[in-house]
Amino acid sequence: MLPNYSKEDIMKMDMGLAGKTALITGGAAGSGNITAEYFLKQGASVVLADLNPEVDRIAESMGKDRAKGIAGNICDGAYRKRVVEEGAAAFGQIDILVNCAGIVALESAEILSEEYWSRTIDINLSASFFMAQVVGKYMIDNKINGSIVNIASQAGVVGLDKHVAYCAAKGGIIAMTKVLAMEWGKYGIRVNAVAPTVVLTALGHKAWDGPVGDAFKKEIPAERFAEPEEIASVIAFLCSRGAARITGHNLLIDGGYTIK
Secondary structure, three states: OOOOOOHHHHHOOOOOOOOOEEEEEOOOOHHHHHHHHHHHHOOOEEEEEEOOOOHHHHHHHHOOOOEEEEEOOOOOHHHHHHHHHHHHHHHOOOOEEEEOOOOOOOEOOOOOOHHHHHHHHHHHHHHHHHHHHHHHHHHHHOOOOOEEEEEOOHHHOOOOOOEHHHHHHHHHHHHHHHHHHHHHHHHOOEEEEEEEOOEOOHHHHHHHOOHHHHHHHOOOOOOOOEOHHHHHHHHHHHOOHHHOOOOOOEEEEOOOHHHO
């Protein structure tokens, strides 16, 4: 089933984010990059945090005045602090954090190595928490009514074959989101999560184009995977004034997959 709107239609939706600054991890490619483009079209500035050493050039190509790339490893505490400090110095303050960086290690539970388990948890869950912690402290200290959106997954809600580490990490993201929302609501900080199905980024196409993906889509009531622009628009909505009363929520963007 195809959507009855275009990607251009989605990108034109006005979320009222002009003048805001969004820090986006994993912003050099995939959903993180499309989300950055969406925020730029909304009139926001973006700080892209990514391991890719070309992230500064990528940001410059997106918008010289309102995009800044800072290369480094989000698992490194000193880097996380530097990203917030340099981003705030460049654009005045950080209003939004989108925790988008992540990896997937697909392997049967009985043979999954300790190395891949630890790496998946470290990048997807631990680094997301500690990035939120740095940004949360910054928002509290500067009395910023900010918004944090963590990228979870339908894999954090239901079990998926050969996704044990990924499911554990994304389930942790959802639980973490609820606690942060509970603790930081008194400071005017809203914390939410989005839980997509397969997203058709370049990597999504590589992994799911073909018979396996076709079979998976038959299990989704909407009969298709998600376009990255559809994820970006929901993230932007959760950061908008229209979502002012939404916090601690995990919003499934799965075409109905998890309603079964």
